[in-house]
Amino acid sequence: MANDTEEREWLVISVSTAGAAGSLRVQVWRKLRSLGAHYLQQSVCLLPARSEVVREVRRLVDRVHHHGGTARVLRMALTDPAEEQAVIAEFNTARDAEYAELLERLPELRQELANEHARGNATYAEVEESEADLDRFRTWLAKISARDYFAAPGGQAARDAVDQAATELAAFEEAALHAEAPEFNATGESTPRLRAVN
Numbered sequence: 001m002a003n004d005t006e007e008r009e010w011l012v013i014s015v016s017t018a019g020a021a022g023s024l025r026v027q028v029w030r031k032l033r034s035l036g037a038h039y040l041q042q043s044v045c046l047l048p049a050r051s052e053v054v055r056e057v058r059r060l061v062d063r064v065h066h067h068g069g070t071a072r073v074l075r076m077a078l079t080d081p082a083e084e085q086a087v088i089a090e091f092n093t094a095r096d097a098e099y100a101e102l103l104e105r106l107p108e109l110r111q112e113l114a115n116e117h118a119r120g121n122a123t124y125a126e127v128e129e130s131e132a133d134l135d136r137f138r139t140w141l142a143k144i145s146a147r148d149y150f151a152a153p154g155g156q157a158a159r160d161a162v163d164q165a166a167t168e169l170a171a172f173e174e175a176a177l178h179a180e181a182p183e184f185n186a187t188g189e190s191t192p193r194l195r196a197v198n
Contacts, residue, residue: 009049036147092152099154122175
């Protein structure tokens with residue numbers, strides 16, 4: 001958890017990949033996007049100066065220099081509280097858009113589970129496929145959360161929706177267990193089929 005001092009400090013990052021391999025430009029863009037950088041203008045962006053962010057930015061700058069690009073990182077403080085709140089609001093707007101996209105796609109998984117259950121197609125294969133889908137959503141949510149530095153309002157709804165999908169998948173898996181292996185009882189122990197003979 002970042003302390004208040006870290007939250008009031010910012011990194012201004014300027015990167016140029018002119019003259020370097022084209023792949024470096026893509027690497028820089030991907031890394032800054034994964035960190036949730038807010039672009040002030042082309043090639044200049046802003047990030048909160050939290051320890052984990054500072055570490056990642058240093059690594060990126062080293063990579064840029066190593067591959068022939070140029071980069072500069074400056075620490076700064078936003079002395080106008082209203083301006084800082086506006087910047088934080090822009091970060092939160094970007095994260096909320098990402099959470100909204102996840103929420104827009106998640107109902108497909110939940111609807112698929114409901115459809116397969118209604119068709120009586122609760123099978124292990126469907127469980128495996130749905131688990132893989134749910135893992136992708138969890139990974140996606142974790143990536144957004146990692147760059148959600150200021151607790152964007154949409155985060156809780158996204159977490160709740162993924163948890164709800166996990167609950168529905170658990171119920172679907174239980175239905176698949178009963179359909180494909182009815183000899184297992186609720187405790188997961190095999191029900192004896194033969195009576196012991198004295």
